[in-house]
Amino acid sequence: MNRIAEPAPADLDRAGTTVAEGAIDLLVTRSPQRRSRWVAVGAYLATVFVLITFNFALPRLMPGDPIDALMAFGSPNYVDDDETRANLARYYRLDESLPEQYLHYLQGLARGDLGVSVVTNVSVTEELGDRVGWSFLLIATATGLSMLIGLPLGVHSGWKRGKKLDRGLLGFFLAVQNLPIFILGAVAFVVFSAQLGIFPSGGATTPFNEYRGIAEVLDIARHLALPAILMAFDFLTYQYLVMRSSMVSELGSDYLLGGRAKGLRERRLKYGYAARNALLPVVTVIGLQASVAVGAGLIIVERIFSYPGVGGYMFYAIGTRDYPAMQGAFLVLTVTVVTTNLLVDLLSRRLDPRTAS
Secondary structure, rough: OOOOOOOOOHHHHHHHHHHHHHHHHHHHHHHHHHHHHHHHHHHHHHHHHHHHHHHHHHHHHHOOOEEEEEEOOOOOOOOHHHHHHHHHHHOOOOOOHHHHHHHHHHHHHHHOOOOEEEOOOOOOOHHHHHHHHHHHHHHHHHHHHHHHHHHHHHHHHHHHOHHHHHHHHHHHHHOOOOOOOEEEEEEEHHHHHHHOOOOOOOOOOOOOOOOHHHHHHHHHHHHHHHHHHHHHHOOOOHHHHHHHHHHHHOOOOOOHHHHHHHHOOOHHHHHHHHHHHHHHHHHHHHHHHHHHHHHHHHHHHHOOEEEEEHHHHHHHHHHOOHHHHHHHHHHHHHHHHHHHHHHHHHHHHHOOOOOOO
16 A cells, blocks of 8 residues: 655755745735724724814814803893893703813713704704704715716827817816805806796705605705705816826826727726726825715805705804704714725725725
């Protein structure tokens, strides 16, 4: 019976060394990538905590007081009574020291409680819950429209660099990229709502309507159309410019020359190769635009069109110095911004072949 030859000790040492080197190479190539993801998540959590702290401090650094704003002379709640003011301050815990208020604020956040509005005496969580969905619908619709229009235009314009269509599109978007959104919004409101009556003058639905099913969806879409188109127009300008620039940088790539040599169709080279590789910078731009939209853009658009979202709620809360309402609105907007930035960062790492694991 033949015996299987046993490997020599030197062969075992070489094999063991090869396996060890392979394991080390695997750890060296993958550990930094995984570590960078955890670093990004850790930085995100630290940023959220810092934002929570600033969210508590900033309203209290503003001039004025919610009780004074609530009971100011000329307001419907005006009362010239120190005892009533003191009772209200005690009820909303505004008579406590700042450390005590901050601790109470953190305890409320841990329970998911954002406090009670000083003006409406309604839970801020409940009020924001009715508005977050409308703001998300507005931003998602505007972002989708801008991507649907801006990205294909950028791809085609960059692919046909120097042609008549490219020069026309580039000149147009360069001319309108710096137009302030509040000017565009005011003009759109006056022309399309006030004068022509094509779109409703404000709100998210028709008041006191009894629409159901398709009629309700159409009513919501009609109110959503003008503010979403306005935000989308503001977005697609930069998306077009970045996509065109990224496409132009891909035109002389070796893989395109090789594809043409193999006889691949222009459509496949344009969309399957060049546009796909040019998409990475645009992902970052879209994420940054979503962050900006959650901030000033959302407040301006919702204010112009009286859209019942978080932006308009925050604007009203600032005017009345409503600390709990301001804190809740600021928290929703800022956490949304940093969460969007985190997701874009992780997605960019995933799409980039130099960092993808």
